Amino acid sequence: MSFEEITPSEFFYRNRDLAGFTNPTRSLYFTVRELVENSLDSCESKGIKPELFVSIAIDGSEQQEEPRFYDVMVQDNGGGIPRRHLADAFGRVFYGSKFKLKQSRGMFGLGVTMAVLYGQATTNRPAFVASSVSGQRYYGYQLKIDVEKNRPVILRKFEGRAVGWRGTLVAVTVLGDYQRAESKIISYLEQTAMAAPYVTMIFRGPRGEDLRFHRVTDFMPKPPHEILPHPLGVDIEMLKKMIRAWKDRGDLAHFLTRSFQRVGGKTVQKLLERIDIPGSMEPGKLSEDQLQGLMSAIKSYEYFLPPDPSGLSPLGADLLEAGVRRMLNPEFLTISVRKPSAYGGHPFTVEVAVAYGGPRLKPGITVFRLANRIPLLYDESSDVTWKVLNNMDLSGYRIRSEHPIGVIVHICSTRVPYKTVGKEYIADRPEIEREIRLALRDAFRRLRVYLSRKETMAYRKKR
Amino acid sequence: MSFEEITPSEFFYRNRDLAGFTNPTRSLYFTVRELVENSLDSCESKGIKPELFVSIAIDGSEQQEEPRFYDVMVQDNGGGIPRRHLADAFGRVFYGSKFKLKQSRGMFGLGVTMAVLYGQATTNRPAFVASSVSGQRYYGYQLKIDVEKNRPVILRKFEGRAVGWRGTLVAVTVLGDYQRAESKIISYLEQTAMAAPYVTMIFRGPRGEDLRFHRVTDFMPKPPHEILPHPLGVDIEMLKKMIRAWKDRGDLAHFLTRSFQRVGGKTVQKLLERIDIPGSMEPGKLSEDQLQGLMSAIKSYEYFLPPDPSGLSPLGADLLEAGVRRMLNPEFLTISVRKPSAYGGHPFTVEVAVAYGGPRLKPGITVFRLANRIPLLYDESSDVTWKVLNNMDLSGYRIRSEHPIGVIVHICSTRVPYKTVGKEYIADRPEIEREIRLALRDAFRRLRVYLSRKETMAYRKKR
Numbered sequence A, B: 001m002s003f004e005e006i007t008p009s010e011f012f013y014r015n016r017d018l019a020g021f022t023n024p025t026r027s028l029y030f031t032v033r034e035l036v037e038n039s040l041d042s043c044e045s046k047g048i049k050p051e052l053f054v055s056i057a058i059d060g061s062e063q064q065e066e067p068r069f070y071d072v073m074v075q076d077n078g079g080g081i082p083r084r085h086l087a088d089a090f091g092r093v094f095y096g097s098k099f100k101l102k103q104s105r106g107m108f109g110l111g112v113t114m115a116v117l118y119g120q121a122t123t124n125r126p127a128f129v130a131s132s133v134s135g136q137r138y139y140g141y142q143l144k145i146d147v148e149k150n151r152p153v154i155l156r157k158f159e160g161r162a163v164g165w166r167g168t169l170v171a172v173t174v175l176g177d178y179q180r181a182e183s184k185i186i187s188y189l190e191q192t193a194m195a196a197p198y199v200t201m202i203f204r205g206p207r208g209e210d211l212r213f214h215r216v217t218d219f220m221p222k223p224p225h226e227i228l229p230h231p232l233g234v235d236i237e238m239l240k241k242m243i244r245a246w247k248d249r250g251d252l253a254h255f256l257t258r259s260f261q262r263v264g265g266k267t268v269q270k271l272l273e274r275i276d277i278p279g280s281m282e283p284g285k286l287s288e289d290q291l292q293g294l295m296s297a298i299k300s301y302e303y304f305l306p307p308d309p310s311g312l313s314p315l316g317a318d319l320l321e322a323g324v325r326r327m328l329n330p331e332f333l334t335i336s337v338r339k340p341s342a343y344g345g346h347p348f349t350v351e352v353a354v355a356y357g358g359p360r361l362k363p364g365i366t367v368f369r370l371a372n373r374i375p376l377l378y379d380e381s382s383d384v385t386w387k388v389l390n391n392m393d394l395s396g397y398r399i400r401s402e403h404p405i406g407v408i409v410h411i412c413s414t415r416v417p418y419k420t421v422g423k424e425y426i427a428d429r430p431e432i433e434r435e436i437r438l439a440l441r442d443a444f445r446r447l448r449v450y451l452s453r454k455e456t457m458a459y460r461k462k463r
């Protein structure tokens, strides 16, 4: 019986299907999405109107049958990556800047590293990454991943004058099947533009296809910002970690009000009364029993205000409408934006659009799922939105199977509860389920009004 | 912009819902399953008839409402864990003995560590683990996990005379909801006994419930054994790793025949001819280009025998029948065992049972999914078996919605392609889909014969 320890890169190399990289079709798609999502996160977090260039080119001969090698390249005008982090960002699993309590597309610290890993495993090619933070100089590396050690191996270094370009460029060569992946990749770009109508993207396909998504608005939603943890989202392990990070900056009362959201002086008093611990104690000196007591007091306290949603950045009704109109050009469109809610200490908002008719929608219900502005195109039937729709009686809204209806659901949160590492679909948390259902009911009611009016007009015309 | 690296334990602590530990109901279930699966793996790999004692006890007052703290304990008569690995096995993520190419329930090296982590985070209690390999002495630890460093923290050590007990005992305290989880936990134990009728399990529930599953056979299937990788399952990263492990044990021709299954002298000759590399070369001396060439030669070679299934250990028709009879006691039962097949270089077999009637089955189709003898009880509708069933026209087999039918599908493989870290359901690989469909058709045809005979008898009786 021989025991081993494997590194995170080794784990995700062997089990890359857990991250979505199952076959060449899906993997080509996932490569594009991981790169695009990083670029958009970077631009938005800096309040920069995103301009992305996405290209997929055949690497080698077009005579070769699918699957074949493709060079995938994404260049953005975002904030760039500082040189000291550049190689690790792409060459280490679980390395990143998005482990905070803040709304962003990325959250796991492994997306782009998976693309590099997949490319390396299927084509043996290094990745090329270059970035400029200053706009004056850029730095670049040709690198591979040492899968056994979970660290980058730099093969070549580059640097030069950036001539005003600030941002990041990533190029990987992967085994892909563009013929099968094309429609999903194009849908992904379209829905990305729908969710973010302030984005300009140029897409160059393998046969020279030139697809442009020009931004339809200069208005950008406020960037999300980091929030403090909410007491209901904290367990004893986190509490201990927060106390370690606090060191000796102040007493327990200060620690509680400064480290948590929704914990003010009065709340601290009430909490500490219950467990008979003085607010003047040093947090680091609390015994295990006292920590447990504090944790139970927090868990049983019923008067916390709900998690603060001010750090979230929803699309908002106008932007969502503009995006959906642009993509679907429907005959009828209604928006339903819910007030913020929360699950497990994490704030979230649900925004829904229901569209009817127009040149793009086919008969039946087409669902568009967006989470933190990421279009989710796989595993629809496992997703919470699908579950909600299946449990609704749509005939009650005069909806018939021949009606061409689009249902767009956007959820944004400090933490989207994906069920998989590949962010394919969202778990059915009851709070989220409820918000989606209420938003849909609201939108479907207005659709019903429209449909009945439409029928009445059609009826009158006949007579 | 601040970059961090997080450890695997930190990643899975924050994202423990990826491993199935979402809420107290599910987490209590997952705690039981991770422990039971480890015990069964250990017994079977040593050819020991498993005897498991599983207990769930309320920790604290029964007055307390759900969710509450539960002490979950599993003790087995397996092979035990050597002392030097004992703490790491339970206190490190990505540490284990099942990273090989061999059929087993475990595969990720994190299952039981997740249970310890979840327990620690929700109850602050340490885990207790004890094991005896010799049957003479046992060693035990009370331990916690250092989440930031991904390593165990030993709080207390124990050792003593094992008095003939060989095996492992694991006890964790977790926040659970037994009321909600009970039916799933009982189903899990029942289906475990169905998949492994040579197992004896005693279950003690929180109110003193005593549930016993006595083995109905002393016959155990041969233990699975490790196999060499198949050329079609290897990519260049693995090839390089295998060459490193080979060191200087022989030339390239020897390396190929000894490191791969289905590669004999003739095959080596044909492969090396295509790329003009002599078999006498040292593998470590191959250049990048030569490695690439070898990889393409392997990928395009069409005459490899399919992956060797001899390492697999299917249930077999007799054992599957015994298990299903015991659990469902159906009026009619038919078994369909497929010949081994393969996906991505991994051999697998599909074994199916279709049951009709009896005291346990309700009207409609109840699906029982088993993978490497693990009952899969969550996310049924996302699973490949469900997809296959939905695409079949069951009325063509005279199956009507009031018929009480059980469909049991067991897949065993050197690598089950789960879609999630929590092993909730299986991805729809086309080869697997096909085997399930053919097995089901076969079984449903025999069910149709039975159903039509039944109708004829009923008709004659009436007259």
Ligand SMILES: Nc1ncnc2c1ncn2[C@@H]1O[C@H](COP(=O)(O)OP(=O)(O)OP(=O)(O)O)[C@@H](O)[C@H]1O
Binding pocket: A034, A038, A039, A042, A076, A078, A079, A080, A081, A089, A090, A095, A096, A097, A098, A099, A105, A106, A107, A108, A109, A110, A111, A112, A113, A114, A167, A168, A169
């Ligand atoms: N185009 C980019 N512009 C700026 N920073 C980037 C870019 N691409 C990657 N990064 C940086 O590299 C880090 C690692 O990226 P990676 O995709 O692996 O993880 P992530 O985006 O944090 O999380 P996820 O795994 O969910 O995508 C990011 O956190 C970000 O800081």
Ligand SMILES: Nc1ncnc2c1ncn2[C@@H]1O[C@H](COP(=O)(O)OP(=O)(O)OP(=O)(O)O)[C@@H](O)[C@H]1O
Binding pocket: B034, B038, B039, B042, B076, B078, B079, B080, B081, B089, B090, B095, B096, B097, B098, B099, B105, B106, B107, B108, B109, B110, B111, B112, B113, B114, B167, B168, B169
């Ligand atoms: N009851 C047991 N008897 C013998 N060995 C055990 C037992 N429980 C755990 N182990 C050992 O500890 C290791 C780690 O267990 P863990 O459940 O974390 O991972 P795994 O079973 O290898 O994979 P998975 O994450 O898929 O369950 C196992 O590989 C096994 O060697």
Ligand SMILES: [Mg+2]
Binding pocket: A034, A037, A038, A106, A107, A110, A111, A112
């Ligand atoms: Mg990312």
Ligand SMILES: [Mg+2]
Binding pocket: B034, B037, B038, B106, B107, B110, B111, B112
């Ligand atoms: Mg395990």
